[in-house]
Amino acid sequence: MPFSLTPKDQSFYRLFSASAQNLVTATDVLDEFLREHTRRTELADRLRDLEHAGDQSTHAIFRQLNSSFVTPFDREDIYSLASHLDDVMDFVEAAADLVVLTGLGTLPAEMNQQTALLQRAAHITAEAMPRLQTLKDLPDYWIEVNRIENEADKLYRRLLSRLYSGEFEALEVLRLKEVADQLEEAADAFEKVANVVESIAVKES
Amino acid sequence: MPFSLTPKDQSFYRLFSASAQNLVTATDVLDEFLREHTRRTELADRLRDLEHAGDQSTHAIFRQLNSSFVTPFDREDIYSLASHLDDVMDFVEAAADLVVLTGLGTLPAEMNQQTALLQRAAHITAEAMPRLQTLKDLPDYWIEVNRIENEADKLYRRLLSRLYSGEFEALEVLRLKEVADQLEEAADAFEKVANVVESIAVKES
Amino acid sequence: MPFSLTPKDQSFYRLFSASAQNLVTATDVLDEFLREHTRRTELADRLRDLEHAGDQSTHAIFRQLNSSFVTPFDREDIYSLASHLDDVMDFVEAAADLVVLTGLGTLPAEMNQQTALLQRAAHITAEAMPRLQTLKDLPDYWIEVNRIENEADKLYRRLLSRLYSGEFEALEVLRLKEVADQLEEAADAFEKVANVVESIAVKES
Numbered sequence: 001m002p003f004s005l006t007p008k009d010q011s012f013y014r015l016f017s018a019s020a021q022n023l024v025t026a027t028d029v030l031d032e033f034l035r036e037h038t039r040r041t042e043l044a045d046r047l048r049d050l051e052h053a054g055d056q057s058t059h060a061i062f063r064q065l066n067s068s069f070v071t072p073f074d075r076e077d078i079y080s081l082a083s084h085l086d087d088v089m090d091f092v093e094a095a096a097d098l099v100v101l102t103g104l105g106t107l108p109a110e111m112n113q114q115t116a117l118l119q120r121a122a123h124i125t126a127e128a129m130p131r132l133q134t135l136k137d138l139p140d141y142w143i144e145v146n147r148i149e150n151e152a153d154k155l156y157r158r159l160l161s162r163l164y165s166g167e168f169e170a171l172e173v174l175r176l177k178e179v180a181d182q183l184e185e186a187a188d189a190f191e192k193v194a195n196v197v198e199s200i201a202v203k204e205s
Numbered sequence: 206m207p208f209s210l211t212p213k214d215q216s217f218y219r220l221f222s223a224s225a226q227n228l229v230t231a232t233d234v235l236d237e238f239l240r241e242h243t244r245r246t247e248l249a250d251r252l253r254d255l256e257h258a259g260d261q262s263t264h265a266i267f268r269q270l271n272s273s274f275v276t277p278f279d280r281e282d283i284y285s286l287a288s289h290l291d292d293v294m295d296f297v298e299a300a301a302d303l304v305v306l307t308g309l310g311t312l313p314a315e316m317n318q319q320t321a322l323l324q325r326a327a328h329i330t331a332e333a334m335p336r337l338q339t340l341k342d343l344p345d346y347w348i349e350v351n352r353i354e355n356e357a358d359k360l361y362r363r364l365l366s367r368l369y370s371g372e373f374e375a376l377e378v379l380r381l382k383e384v385a386d387q388l389e390e391a392a393d394a395f396e397k398v399a400n401v402v403e404s405i406a407v408k409e410s
Numbered sequence: 411m412p413f414s415l416t417p418k419d420q421s422f423y424r425l426f427s428a429s430a431q432n433l434v435t436a437t438d439v440l441d442e443f444l445r446e447h448t449r450r451t452e453l454a455d456r457l458r459d460l461e462h463a464g465d466q467s468t469h470a471i472f473r474q475l476n477s478s479f480v481t482p483f484d485r486e487d488i489y490s491l492a493s494h495l496d497d498v499m500d501f502v503e504a505a506a507d508l509v510v511l512t513g514l515g516t517l518p519a520e521m522n523q524q525t526a527l528l529q530r531a532a533h534i535t536a537e538a539m540p541r542l543q544t545l546k547d548l549p550d551y552w553i554e555v556n557r558i559e560n561e562a563d564k565l566y567r568r569l570l571s572r573l574y575s576g577e578f579e580a581l582e583v584l585r586l587k588e589v590a591d592q593l594e595e596a597a598d599a600f601e602k603v604a605n606v607v608e609s610i611a612v613k614e615s
Contacts, residue, residue: 170375170580375580
């Protein structure tokens, strides 16, 4: 259990919570983006803004890390946590950008399901971040994220199987796979966030 | 040289050996899988079971790591070693699953050669794991794994060159490349295992 | 600020500088390679030689690391720096090799632009390496590399958008993307080098 923290250290919890909250918004926007064809340009711009906001949070965490003599956890864990949260945002933004860039129209329903899993992962990650302060009630979070990532993996393979079924022509398969891969990587990055939280909790307990 | 170890610590060597032994079995099954078309579903299921068994070993190592005050090597190295061994298994299982998922038939002979290299790497890795206890006679192991990975790299590029030669149509290239990439990543993961072993041996010597 | 270093430690700066200087040469050769079709085989061989020379430098750094009791920075940072410099070389060499292997002819102009960014990144990285000794005047370097990587990212997405525009047939898209991905990964690896330099500078200051 970490002993009483200086006010400065408290800012890490606020910064991680802000970062994760940003992912809740981003995955909700991605869900809208996939369903509403006519608003895609507008919503992709929205995601770009959220990605910039995410970069700001990440750099705020790094600056805080570099200027703190004492940190609530290992520096390396703080760095990893911030980096993996940032990665999720990058993959979510890239998924939408690639849909626009490659001129994709209607997307396979599996991508909406991938996105629903990301929304769920974002939600429970944002709920868990403030609990880093007490390190209580965290196992439910990482177990659930691991379960989500497993489900995302199966869904991704089912999507691959459909992409190669002959339903789509080769260039369309390539386009769709660019997007599917980003969504899959976002799910993996959520799992990496959860792995860091687990390792922090184990070390500090 | 590490000083005398408590019985608890000994379990790490057993767990790493079990993990690597599991890879010997998995790469042998993969070899069978590639050659025997009619048994592919059965053998892919077999690999899925081995992958689950691998996950159990990995988690046993992590639990042991979290509950040990003293560990025979740096915690980070134990974590890396277990993770990279687990990665090999994931790539091997994914290769077979993708063959089934994408409905591939006869595969290029280069994939049998890729698999033969993985079998050899698994074999010498399983032989090396018990030697972590004395840290003796390990250089031959990592030099040979590096050699195998170099050969795997050349083989992978030769396969790519064939895939793009015009012999296959675009969708078939995509399907085959999914599998080839997993086999290549498995070879890379074996090299990462060897790199961790080298770094443990150097630090402890 | 690191205190006075033994002569042995000084060799790290020389080795990193040699490694980065090797990248200046390699990215210049890559630029020539892309523009001069008739000399491609010769220049790809040249890149293979440079990649072997790079491997020698990397192993010299690892050997030096393993035989030094005192190192000017954290061992892990030295290891990361050497590895990421080596990664850049591997991606540059692979890009050229894939052009030859997949029998590509004229390449999209965006690839020349990607390479120009790599040349610039190599140049400022080679200039920065000797400054590791005093840890002075480094922020300009990592800020500029981050800017270059951002530009490379935009360029890569523009190239993807063109690849999927219908201008190229599917197999050609696959071939070109293999190369584009290596160039993009080289830019990412330069950023990872800069991130390690930043983290060294922050810790030692």
